[in-house]
Amino acid sequence: MILNLNLNLEDISQISIGAFAIAVPISFSEEAWKLGESLPNANLLFIFILSIIFLSFFAYQSIFQGEVENRIAVFVIRIVIAYFITGCIVALVLFSIDKFPIGSEPLIAFKRLIVITMPASMGAIVVDGLDKE
Numbered sequence: 001m002i003l004n005l006n007l008n009l010e011d012i013s014q015i016s017i018g019a020f021a022i023a024v025p026i027s028f029s030e031e032a033w034k035l036g037e038s039l040p041n042a043n044l045l046f047i048f049i050l051s052i053i054f055l056s057f058f059a060y061q062s063i064f065q066g067e068v069e070n071r072i073a074v075f076v077i078r079i080v081i082a083y084f085i086t087g088c089i090v091a092l093v094l095f096s097i098d099k100f101p102i103g104s105e106p107l108i109a110f111k112r113l114i115v116i117t118m119p120a121s122m123g124a125i126v127v128d129g130l131d132k133e
Contacts, residue, residue: 007081011128018127019086020093023120027093036112044114051118055079055125062129082128086121087113 026032039047056079060068068075090113094100102109 007078010131012085014128014130015082015085015124016089019089019120019124021127022123023086023090023093023116026116026119027090027097027099032116033099033112036115037108039111039115044111047118048114051083051121052079055082055121058122058125058129063125082125083117083121086124087117089124090116090120 056075059075059079059082060066063078064071064075091100091102091109094109094112094116095102099112100109
């Protein structure tokens with residue numbers, strides 16, 4: 001079965017730019033670094049779930065315009081890809097400012113990634129949805 005994702009280079013660049021626009025100011029925030037270190041795992045899971053829920057709501061209304069009944073797999077994959085690209089952008093930004101200790105403290109790096117990816121994913125999906133009809 002072949003899925004028609006309709007995800008092209010323009011969509012990927014829009015997701016990346018939207019994620020970057022939100023990730024940069026938050027990644028430079030000491031509060032975000034400390035929050036990533038101190039939040040319990042249950043709260044991080046809740047943040048992750050909230051991210052996915054809000055990404056789904058926005059994509060459902062804006063990108064798919066409520067028409068997902070026959071394209072549920074495409075809808076889910078679109079959300080996963082948007083979150084993944086955003087996570088990569090956030091990781092690159094944190095790495096570039098030496099606040100992504102993936103080698104020495106992978107748990108802290110992962111927690112910071114989740115905390116900052118939440119708002120950055122919303123920026124990503126909003127920019128991605130701007131040119132949809």
